[in-house]
Structure formats: structure tokens, C-alpha cells
Amino acid sequence: MTAGEPAVAVVGPGAIGTTIAAALHEARRTPTICGRSAREHLELRDDDGAAVVVPGPVRTDPAEIGNTVDLVFVAVKSTQVESAAPWLSALCGPETVVCVLQNGVEQEELFAPYSSGGPLLPSVVWFPAQREPDGSVWLRGEARLTLPDTPASGVVLAALRGTRCAVDVARDFTTVAWRKLLQNAVAGLMVLTGRRAGMFARSDVAELALAYLRECLEVARAEGASLGDEVPQAIVDEFRGYPPDLSTSILADREAGRPLEWDSRNGVVLRRGRSRGIPTPISDLVVPLLAAAGDGPG
Numbered sequence: 001m002t003a004g005e006p007a008v009a010v011v012g013p014g015a016i017g018t019t020i021a022a023a024l025h026e027a028r029r030t031p032t033i034c035g036r037s038a039r040e041h042l043e044l045r046d047d048d049g050a051a052v053v054v055p056g057p058v059r060t061d062p063a064e065i066g067n068t069v070d071l072v073f074v075a076v077k078s079t080q081v082e083s084a085a086p087w088l089s090a091l092c093g094p095e096t097v098v099c100v101l102q103n104g105v106e107q108e109e110l111f112a113p114y115s116s117g118g119p120l121l122p123s124v125v126w127f128p129a130q131r132e133p134d135g136s137v138w139l140r141g142e143a144r145l146t147l148p149d150t151p152a153s154g155v156v157l158a159a160l161r162g163t164r165c166a167v168d169v170a171r172d173f174t175t176v177a178w179r180k181l182l183q184n185a186v187a188g189l190m191v192l193t194g195r196r197a198g199m200f201a202r203s204d205v206a207e208l209a210l211a212y213l214r215e216c217l218e219v220a221r222a223e224g225a226s227l228g229d230e231v232p233q234a235i236v237d238e239f240r241g242y243p244p245d246l247s248t249s250i251l252a253d254r255e256a257g258r259p260l261e262w263d264s265r266n267g268v269v270l271r272r273g274r275s276r277g278i279p280t281p282i283s284d285l286v287v288p289l290l291a292a293a294g295d296g297p298g
């Protein structure tokens, strides 16, 4: 970090956290890295094979954090928020901006119990990144975030200015967040098959995906998202256009036997649909199967 630059920390140095830490490091704004597994450094690779090594070490004990910071990026899974809370207590003062790099539309509710009083910024994370067996992260697209149009977003814009991670702000963040949620919800079908994006080339899967997305769209609109009738087909087309081996973070968790973000990515549609009296027959089938795949028993 250069003098005068804001002090930044990244909590959760996995696929997304490593990408953001690397973007900051390339701009000489190396963050404090806080994780669960001790490591000497992080490594990001992009499609060109170029590697960025972010010096660590990854800190694993919140009690060793001496100072609060100006900005914390939190990139743990929605299932890991409670366990990551001690990092927030250690890193956040009353003015620290916490930017949540997670999928879902409920970041604010999820993090509210752990607030130190500073602004909490949800985000939409657009890029795919995957953890590789050697511990490096493969960034498989252009890094880009969308934030709500609030004063606190300026802190994130400044921290990531001139880096490989583009940031835009949306006046209608609700719409953007639900658009992304629809993409994530349908990606949940990949967990049920154990297959990657190539599976959407099947016409029966594309039809199911379309029907599921139309259901999600109705709930999204009831929640205030201004999304047009064309969105479900556009999302199916996006999945059909991806490299067939492109995965999704929830499938990576399934393959690794880790807990799944089924509630924040799929359960939310069922819950919100029920509370508004909207029938969700596909969610009624998909959500219990994802929940059982993630949480068992059995």
C-alpha cells in the first residue's frame, strides 16, 4: 500500500477474493489477506496464462489484527458468513466500508448482525473464477463488479480504479442483482446433474431451464426488479454460448463436498415466492434436492 491510499483487507481468499486481491496488488494497493487456510501467497492466472502472485501471508487469526482498515472486501460463501464474523470485528471501525462479494440478493440481511456501524455494500460479481488443484485461481473472464449508486461505492471505485477489475454503479441495483440471481438459480441445475455448462446444449435441459427462469422472473418482478420477458431466453442463450467445460461456484462446492449456497441462490426464490403467494413448482422440486445434496443427511 502507498502512503495516502486507503487500507484494504480481503476476507476469503478463494476464487473471487484472490481475483480482487490480485487486481489491488497489481495497482500497488496490496491488501491484508484474511482466510481460513494458512498460505504464503495467492496466485491468479488468466486466460493468457499470465500469473499474478500476491504476497501474503494469509492471516488466519483475527486476534492478530492490530488496526482497522478503510475498506473490507468479503468474499466468503454465504454459508461462511457467521464463521468469518470475527474478521469483521477485528478489521472494521465505525466508518469502514464492507463490500460483500457474494451471489444473492440478501447480502445486507446476512451481514447486518455483524455490522460495526459502517456502510455495507452489496455487489454483483459478474466474472467466473475457479480454484485450481495447485491452489492458484483461474480467472475465466473479464473481472467486473456492479455496485449500488451510494456514497460508499465511491470508496470501492477509488480502490479499484485503474485495476483489471472494472466497477460500475447501478441506480436500479435491485434489477441488476435479480438479473444475476436468475443466472445463479439456473446454474443450480448443474449441481443436480453434476455437469458443466455444456449440458445446456440439450434441448430438454434448455426447456427446463427456460421454465425455471420464467418462474424466477415472476418472483423477481414481484420483488421490484424491472426485467423484461426476454430475460429467461437470454440467460439460456448465455449458458449455451459458454465454453462447455465452464463450471459454476456451486458445482465446485458440490464436487469438493463443501456446503452449498442453495438457500441464497435458489431457496430465496421459493421463500420470496411463497411469501407473495406466487406458485413456484419448479423451485419446490429443485430446492429440496439442492438442500439435501448440500446438507444431507444420508
Ligand SMILES: NC(=O)C1=CN([C@@H]2O[C@H](COP(=O)(O)OP(=O)(O)OC[C@H]3O[C@@H](n4cnc5c(N)ncnc54)[C@H](OP(=O)(O)O)[C@@H]3O)[C@@H](O)[C@H]2O)C=CC1
Pocket (backbone or CB within 6 Å): 011, 012, 013, 014, 015, 016, 017, 034, 035, 036, 037, 075, 076, 077, 078, 080, 083, 084, 085, 087, 101, 102, 103, 125, 126, 127, 128, 129, 130, 131, 248, 249, 261
Ligand atoms: N467463483 C465464481 O466464479 C463466482 C463466485 N461468486 C460468489 O462469490 C462468493 C465467493 O465465492 P468463491 O470465491 O467462488 O468461493 P471460494 O470457496 O473459492 O472462496 C471462499 C474463501 O473463503 C475462505 N473462508 C471460508 N471460511 C472463512 C472464514 N471463516 N474466514 C475467512 N475465510 C474463510 C475459504 O477458505 P478455504 O480456502 O479454507 O476454503 C476460501 O478461501 C460466493 O457467494 C459465490 O457465489 C460470484 C460470481 C462468480
Ligand SMILES: CC(C)(CO)C(=O)C(=O)O
Pocket (backbone or CB within 6 Å): 103, 125, 126, 127, 128, 129, 183, 184, 187, 247, 248, 249, 250
Ligand atoms: C460463474 C457465475 C458468474 C455464473 O454462474 C457465478 O456467479 C458462479 O459461478 O457462482
